[in-house]
Amino acid sequence: MTDSRKPDEDELAGTEQPFVSHLIELRDRLVKAFIAVGIAFCVLALYPGPSALYDLLASPLVAQLPKGSTMIATNVISPFLVPLKITLLAAFMLALPLVLYQVWAFVAPGLYTHEKRLVAPLVISSTLLFLLGVAFCYFFVFGQVFKFIQSFAPKSITAAPDIEAYLSFVMSMFIAFGAAFEVPVVVVVLARMGLVTVEKLKEFRGYFIVLAFVIAAIITPPDVVSQLALAIPMCLLYELGIWAARFFLRYSKAPDSEPQA
DSSP states (O other), rough: OOOOTTTTTTTTTTTTHHEEEEEEEEHHHHHHHHHHHHHHHHHHHHOHHHHHHHHHHHHHHTTTTTTTTTOOSSSTHHHHHHHHHHHHHHHHTTHHHHHHHHHHHHHHGGGGGHHHHHHHHHHHHHHHHHHHHHIIIIIIHHHHHHHHHHHTTOOOOOOOOOHHHHHHHHHHHHHHHHHHHHHHHHHHHHHHHSOOOHHHHHTTTTHHHHHHHHHHHSSSSSSSSHHHHHHHHHHHHHHHHHHHHHHHHHHHHHSSSSSOO
C-alpha cells in the first residue's frame, strides 16, 4: 500500500491545537480550584477567624499542658503567619470536594462510560476518607499522644511548645492519617487497573499488616500510641478495600462493545 501523503506533509499536523486546548482546560480547572480555596479562605478568615482556628487546633495540646503553661512564639511574625497558614489549611480541606471535582471533570472526557461510573464514587469516597483520617487524628490520636508524652515529662521541666513546631507536627500528622485512610481507594484502583486481583490482595494480607506497622513506625512520633493508632486502622481499611474492590469490579465491568466517550 502506497502512502498518499505529500512528502512535505507534517506528521504532527492537527495535533497542536488539541494539545493547546487541553492545556487551556487544565488552566481553567486549576483556576477554579484556586478560586474555591480562596473563597473558603475568605469565609474562614471572617468567621471564626485565624486566631480562633488556631486556638481550636491547639486545644488538644493545651488541654494536656500543666496548669499555667502556654505555647510560645520564637519568631517575631509567627503569631501572624501561623494562624494564616492554619486558615489556608482549613480552607483547602473545606474546598477539597470542589478541587477533586475539577480533577474528575478534566479526565472524564477521556474515559469510557463504565469508567465514569467508577470515578465519581472514588472522588466522593477519597474525600470522605481523607477528612475522616484528619478527624480521627484530631479527635482521638492527638489527645492520647499528648497525654502519653506529658506523662513522661519531668516535673522540673516547664512545657512551652513553639507554635511553628506545633503547626509542622500537626500538618505532618494530618497528611499521614489522611493518606493512610486512602488505602481502600488505592486498593480499588489497583484492582480496577488489572495490576492485582482480589485473590492476590487476600494473599498479600499478612505482608500488608507488617508493612502498615513499618510505615506507622516511620512517619509517626516515636511512641506506641500513635503507631498503633495509624497501623490498626490501615489494616482494617485494607480489608475494606478488598471488599470494595470486589464490588467495584462488578459495578464498573465494561460491556462487550462500548464506544469511547
